Amino acid sequence: MAYQIDLKTFTDERGNLTVIEKIVPFEVKRIFYIYGVNDATRGGHRHHRTLQAAICLKGSCTIYNHNGAEEATYQLTMPNHCLVLETQDWHQMYNFSPDAILMVLASEYFDPQDYIYEPYIAHDSLRRSTESQ
Template identity: 55%
Template sequence: MAKLYELKTFTSGNGNLTVFEEIIPGVIQRVFYIYEAGQGARAGHRHIRAWNALICLNGSCRVYSNNGEEETTFQLTSPRQCLVLEPEDWHIMDEFSSDAILLVVSNETYDKDDYIYEPYPNSRLIMADSE
């Protein structure tokens, strides 16, 4: 199931340094970011192999996750938060603030065959109003 972590942050008079390490298994293979996304929904899938870590570097967004047994909604509002999505976590991101920058770190490169788009049968799809 998706899990929200508070990343280690070191604060000094020179600003903050936040560390991303030992969060997802394997080696980081892919990094991308989403910005100027508006209020619309993104994603709408889960994976066969890929683990993803989401960090909202600026602004905020909402993430809905369903692993087939549990549904949860997360608000990402700080660059100190890291939401880890396991492969079985079907997810949607939406409600991006106008200044949102969502960083995604993955332990797999892009592979179209790694994506499963059908939601779980028990999904309430609480994000449907966003699409």
Template identity: 60%
Template sequence: MAYIINIPTFSDERGNLTVLDEAIPFQIKRLFYIYGVDNSARGGHRHHQTTQAAICIQGSCTIINHDGKTLEHIELDEPKKCLILETKDWHIMTNFSPDAILLVLANTNFDANDYIFDPYPETA
């Protein structure tokens, strides 16, 4: 199941410094960011092998996550909040604020065959 970690952030009168070095629970092989999103939803998949860390470094967005048993709506609204998405987590990213920048780190390189687009069946 997806879970939130808090990334160490150091703040003083000069601003904030958030450090990812030891916070991410996997070796980072790929990173990308999503921004300038209209009212569209992004994602709509899970993975065979990829674990991801999602951080809304500016603005906010919602991740709708389903792990095969539980459906959750997770708000990412501060840059020290990081959502870890495991392979079983079928997710949709939505409700992007106009200024949102969503940074995603992954433990694998891109592979089109790693994606599973079929959602889980609805659960009671």
């Protein structure tokens, strides 16, 4: 199941410096970021091999997650919070603030054969809340 980790952040009178080092449970092979999102929903898949770590660098967004047994919804609002998505985590990203920048670290290079688009059957309460987004 997806889980959140706090990224080490150093703060002083000059500002903040957040470090991503030896904390994500995989070697990073790909980095991408999503921004300029209107009211669209992104994602809608899980993976055969790829692990991911999502960090909202600016603004905020919501990530719905379902691993086949459990469902959860995560609010990403701080650039020092990271959501780790495991291979079985079918996820959707939505409710992007106008200024949102969502950066994703991935354990594998892009491979269209790695994507599984078929969602798990969701519990009615969470499905309704994500479908209304």
